[in-house]
Structures are given as structure tokens and as C-alpha cells.
Amino acid sequence: MVHHAQHQYVWLNQKLLCGCGHVADEDAENYTLASQPAGITADITVRTVTVEDLHIQDKLYDGTDRAEYDGEPTLSNAVSGDHVALVKGTPSFTSIRTAEDIAIRFTEFSLTGADAGNYALTQPTGITASILPYALTGGEYAVNSNDWINHDFVVTAAEGYLLSLTDTADGVWQQTLRATDETAEGRLTFYVKDLATGATSLQVTEQYRIDRTQPTGEIRVDERTAWQSFLSRITFDLFYREEQTVVITSADETSGVAATEYLLSAEDLDIPALEQETFLPYEKALALAPDGEYVVYARITDRAGNVTCLRSDGMVLDATAPAITGAENGGVYCAAVTLTITDAYPVTVTVNGTPVELTEGRLVLRPAEGTQLVTATDPAGNESRLEITVNDGHTWGDWSSNGDDTHTRTCTISGCGAPETESCTGGEATCVDRAVCEVCGGAYGDVDAHRHADLRHVEAKAATTEAPGNIEYWYCAACGKYFADAQASRELQQADTVTEKLPAAPTGDEAPLTLWVIVLAACAGLALLLLVLRRRNSHRTA
Structure with missing residues (x-):
């Protein structure tokens, strides 16, 4: 049988006959068809069709068996013009794990359309696709640190991504994952989902190291004196008179010690105040030298950032002995002696071994038999001594x-x-x-000009013609001065004490005249003497 256009032809006796009863040959005109065939039957069976161009997309792992068509499958072997169409089945992977050429299963394909009953659909088989691993680029998440930390280890998904501890599609997916255990070998394993594609990454492991424990340490001065904590109260009750060596030790069993630092100060500083101070690296033992006051601070930091602060008590390094003043060592005193004892710190004082109390820093040593040994000792053990003798009064020599x-x-x-x-x-x-x-x-003192050592009285003596006379006067043989009175209040010159001698007696008629001349001369002399005395008295009064 040959199909041509809309006619069917068969060979009969080497002639081609049309299904319509005509002879399809150039010799057909030589023949006449006696009759048309009748009563002939045949079966029209359903036509088998198949699915062609069926492809499934490879996908990135997403934890599901979901599959997607790659293109549109077609129906093969359907009669052109028939109303028949393919209804696709739903594809899925037979495994959700990453692999190549994974078999794809489908829900049943079917046919639809007016002519669908004339066809039999062969279900597709042998279709495969791959589930590929989702390789991260590094921008899908971030961690707070892979080094030592003293807080939670946190993984944070970038925008458009989520994180989970499992790779199942129905697992718990969240923005952050957190590890809290204290460990040096922590590992957090998780998966990343791309919300845009649904792809789930392969297993990701991030290492973490958490140390929440404070480091430990010690400040040690000697075998008996050490501090392992931040001393709550500073007393400055530790006294030394020699240089002291301070050793600081530190330890951390988890992350290890990153830094050990120290600070020397004379102040009582709390931890907030220490944050404003500058610490120095501790590299070797510290030497504390007199004279000074010290508080040793230590700051120990481990590799995770945990910080421990230590503090010693206040230490006083004092190499200066108390000073005792007010007497000479070995001196002998004949009355009570007041000593002054000074020191920067309270002192203990004994006299011949007996403790005594000071009054405002002073000690009165009263007379006693024998020597008195005063000993002053400060808290650091510095000692001063003074030994004196205090007698009960003086034994005086001559003035x-x-x-x-x-x-x-x-x-x-x-x-x-x-x-x-x-x-x-x-x-x-x-x-x-x-x-x-x-x-x-x-x-x-001075000499006393008015107290005469040898004042002598001289009686008045009348002048004669033979010798001059003198007035009454007083003469100091010690100083050689003349005075008109016994009180030596009116000083005279020697000449003032002398009266001239009288002239010789006149003879005959001259006698009266001579006598008057003598009388007048005597009166004039007396008047002159009185005038001199008055002037001297007026000068002395002035």
C-alpha cells in the first residue's frame, strides 16, 4: 500500500489501482472494473506516542528531591492535525544527595484533547540529571572571630542567606548560629542556604576558641608576703629598710597569657582609675629602693582578652633613722632636757629600755642618777640612740x-x-x-661726773698786803675741779677762788684817799665775782 495525498493505492496484476476503484496507470483505459469490493473490514488500533525532548535541569544541592524541566518536552508520533496534547508528569530526583546522573522519576504523563483516545502514551524512562554541590564564595556569612575570644562564637548569615545545623529543607534555618562552650578546639559545622535559589551548601566547618576564665597571677615580695588578688584595702603597714625585690608571676591554662604588665604608685587606685594609667611590660623582677612608698599593681591579660588585676598592700621602704635633737650624745646636763624626736612615721621610744610616750614629738628627760639612754625606732627598724647625763642642778664656778x-x-x-x-x-x-x-x-658702767671721790672744803681767807686771799670753795683732789658749794653743783675756775692781796697802807693825807681807793677796788672785785658766779649758774641750769 502506498499513501499519496488523500488517496491509497494497491498493486493488482502489476497495475496500480486507486482505492477509489480507478486504475492508476496509463493503461487504465483498457480496463473496466467489474464491481466494487464490499464486506472488507480492518482494525484501527490506538497509535503509540512517546515523549521527546525530555530534559531535567542539573541543580545545586538544596536538600530536596525537587526537579525542574530543562525546556519543554514534546509528543512524538501523533497524527498531524489531531487534537491531542501532552500533560507532563512532575519530575523528582530519586536521591537528594549530590551526585551525577541521578535517575529522575515522574508522576504519570497523560494525554488530553479530542483525539487523545486514539493514542497510547509510552511513559518516559532513563532520564537523569545531576545534583551539584553548592560552592560558597565567602560572602554568604561572617564569623566574629576565629581567634581566642572570651564571649560567644557567632556566625551571621549575609543578607539573602540563612544558616542551619542540618542540611534538610525542613530543618531550622536562622540568621545566626552560636557556640558557647569554653574550649580550645571548638568546631561549628553548619550549612548555608541561598534564599534566592534555595540552594544549600555543602557542610561548612568553622573553628573557634573560647576562654571565659580569668588568668591567675601573684605579686610576691618575700617568702611570707604575696598577693593573688586585688587587695580591697591599702594600709601601708608593710615597712622595710632595705631594697626589696618584687616578682610577678602569671598563668592561664586555656588560652595562655598574652601580656603581663605592672604599675608602681604611691596612690590607692581602684580598677576604674587604673584604666587611665599607663602600665609597663613586666620583663624582670622589680627592685624597690628606699626611701619611698609603693603599691604594686599587676595587669594580666590572656589571649582571649580576659584581664585580671592584682594589687599589693602599701609598702614603705624607709632607710632613714629617726632624728633626735635637743642634746649632744654623751653630753652632761644639769637640768631637765627636752628632746625632739622626728620621723616620717610613728616611732617607738624607750629610755633605758622602758617605753615612753612622746608629747607632740617631744620627750623631757628629768634629772636622774647615771646616764639615760634614749632609743627611737621607726616601723622599718631604723634606730637612733642618744645617751646623756641629766644632773639635778649646776655646780657653778666664779663670776x-x-x-x-x-x-x-x-x-x-x-x-x-x-x-x-x-x-x-x-x-x-x-x-x-x-x-x-x-x-x-x-x-x-660710766664715770659719775657728779660723784667726786675726794671733795675737800677750803675755808675763806682774807687777803693781806702781804699775800692774796681766797674765797670759801670746795676742791676735788681726784678730778682737780673747784666748786662754790658743798654739793659741787657750781664749778669754779681756780682763779675765781683767789682774792688779790691788799695794797700797802698810805701815809699822811694820802691815807683817806688811799683807803677809799682800796674800798672801791674791793667792791668792784666782789661785784665781778658775783657776776661770774651768776653766769656760771645760769649756764649750768641751761
Whole structure:
């Protein structure tokens, strides 16, 4: 049978006959078809069709068996013009794990359309596709640190991604994952999902190291004195008189010590205040030298950032002994002695081994038999000693003039030599000599011009013709001065004490005249004397 256009042809006796009863040959005109065939039957069976161009997309792993068509499958072997169409089945992977050429299963394909009943559909088989691993680029998430930390380890998904501890599609997917356990070998395994594609990454592992434990340490001064914590109260009750060596040790069993630092200060600083201070790296033992006050601070930091601060008590390094003043060592004193004892810190004082109390830093040593040993000891053990003798009073020597109107006597006790000085007293000064002190016998003060040592009275003597006379007067043999009165208040010149001698007696008629001349001369002399005396008295009064 040959199909041509809309006719079917068969060969009969080497002639081609059309299904319509005509002879399809150039010789057909030589023939006449006696009759048309009748009663002939045949079966029309359903036509088998298949699915062609069936492809499934490879995909990135997403934890599901979901599959997607790659293109549009077609129906093969359907009669052109028939109303028949393919209804696709739903594809899925037979495995959700990454692999190549994974078999694809389908829900049943079917046919639809008016002519669908004339066809039989062969279900597709042998279709495969691959599930590929989702390779991360590095921008899908971030971690807070892979180094040592002292807080939670956190993985944070980037925008458009989620994280999960499982790779199943129905698992718990979230923005962050967190690890909290303290460990040096932590590993957090998780998966990343791309929300845009649904792809799930291969297993990702991030390492973490968490140390939440504070480091430990110690500040040690000597075998008995050490601190392993931040001392709550500073007392400055530790005293040393020699250089001290301070050793700082530190340890951290988890992450290890990153830094050990120290600070020397004389101040009581709390931890907030220490944040403003500058610490120095601790590299070797510290030498604390006198004189000074010290508090040793240590700051220990481990590799995770945990910080421990240590603090010692206040230490006083004092190499200076107390000072004892007010007396000479080995001195002998004849009255109570007041000593002053000074030190930067409270001292313990004994006298001949017996403790005594100071009054405002002073100690009075009263007379006692024998020597008195004063010992002053400060808290660091520095000691000062003073040994003196205090007698009950002085044994004085003789007074000796100092030549300045004072006299001095000195204690004769060996080692004392205390002086006592007083003003000279007693005795009388004269017109030529100063007063003689009745205590030391030395001259002192000034001469007394009004106290004459040898004032002599001279009676008046009338002048004669043979010799001059004199008036009544007083004469000081010590100073050689003349005075008109016994009080020596009116000084005269020697010439003022002399009266001229009388002239010789006249003879005959001359006698009366001569007598009057003599009388007049005597009166004139007396008047002159009175005038001189009056002037001297007026000068002395002025």
C-alpha cells in the first residue's frame, strides 16, 4: 500500500489501482472494473506516542528531591492535525544527595484533547540529571572571630542567606548560629542556604576558641608576703629598710597569657582609675629602693582578652633613722632636757629600755642618777640612740666680767659647761672711776661726773698786803675741779677762788684817799665775782 495525498493505492496484476476503484496507470483505459469490493473490514488500533525532548535541569544541592524541566518536552508520533496534547508528569530526583546522573522519576504523563483516545502514551524512562554541590564564595556569612575570644562564637548569615545545623529543607534555618562552650578546639559545622535559589551548601566547618576564665597571677615580695588578688584595702603597714625585690608571676591554662604588665604608685587606685594609667611590660623582677612608698599593681591579660588585676598592700621602704635633737650624745646636763624626736612615721621610744610616750614629738628627760639612754625606732627598724647625763642642778664656778657691764659663770660639771650671765651690780662710780661690781669685781658702767671721790672744803681767807686771799670753795683732789658749794653743783675756775692781796697802807693825807681807793677796788672785785658766779649758774641750769 502506498499513501499519496488523500488517496491509497494497491498493486493488482502489476497495475496500480486507486482505492477509489480507478486504475492508476496509463493503461487504465483498457480496463473496466467489474464491481466494487464490499464486506472488507480492518482494525484501527490506538497509535503509540512517546515523549521527546525530555530534559531535567542539573541543580545545586538544596536538600530536596525537587526537579525542574530543562525546556519543554514534546509528543512524538501523533497524527498531524489531531487534537491531542501532552500533560507532563512532575519530575523528582530519586536521591537528594549530590551526585551525577541521578535517575529522575515522574508522576504519570497523560494525554488530553479530542483525539487523545486514539493514542497510547509510552511513559518516559532513563532520564537523569545531576545534583551539584553548592560552592560558597565567602560572602554568604561572617564569623566574629576565629581567634581566642572570651564571649560567644557567632556566625551571621549575609543578607539573602540563612544558616542551619542540618542540611534538610525542613530543618531550622536562622540568621545566626552560636557556640558557647569554653574550649580550645571548638568546631561549628553548619550549612548555608541561598534564599534566592534555595540552594544549600555543602557542610561548612568553622573553628573557634573560647576562654571565659580569668588568668591567675601573684605579686610576691618575700617568702611570707604575696598577693593573688586585688587587695580591697591599702594600709601601708608593710615597712622595710632595705631594697626589696618584687616578682610577678602569671598563668592561664586555656588560652595562655598574652601580656603581663605592672604599675608602681604611691596612690590607692581602684580598677576604674587604673584604666587611665599607663602600665609597663613586666620583663624582670622589680627592685624597690628606699626611701619611698609603693603599691604594686599587676595587669594580666590572656589571649582571649580576659584581664585580671592584682594589687599589693602599701609598702614603705624607709632607710632613714629617726632624728633626735635637743642634746649632744654623751653630753652632761644639769637640768631637765627636752628632746625632739622626728620621723616620717610613728616611732617607738624607750629610755633605758622602758617605753615612753612622746608629747607632740617631744620627750623631757628629768634629772636622774647615771646616764639615760634614749632609743627611737621607726616601723622599718631604723634606730637612733642618744645617751646623756641629766644632773639635778649646776655646780657653778666664779663670776667673771665680760667687759660689757655683764658677768658670766660656768657650770664646772665635766661635759656640761652651761653658762649663766647677769648684769653687773653694786659699787659706785666716781668722777674718775667706773663702779666696781660687787659680784665679779669688774668695773662697769660710766664715770659719775657728779660723784667726786675726794671733795675737800677750803675755808675763806682774807687777803693781806702781804699775800692774796681766797674765797670759801670746795676742791676735788681726784678730778682737780673747784666748786662754790658743798654739793659741787657750781664749778669754779681756780682763779675765781683767789682774792688779790691788799695794797700797802698810805701815809699822811694820802691815807683817806688811799683807803677809799682800796674800798672801791674791793667792791668792784666782789661785784665781778658775783657776776661770774651768776653766769656760771645760769649756764649750768641751761
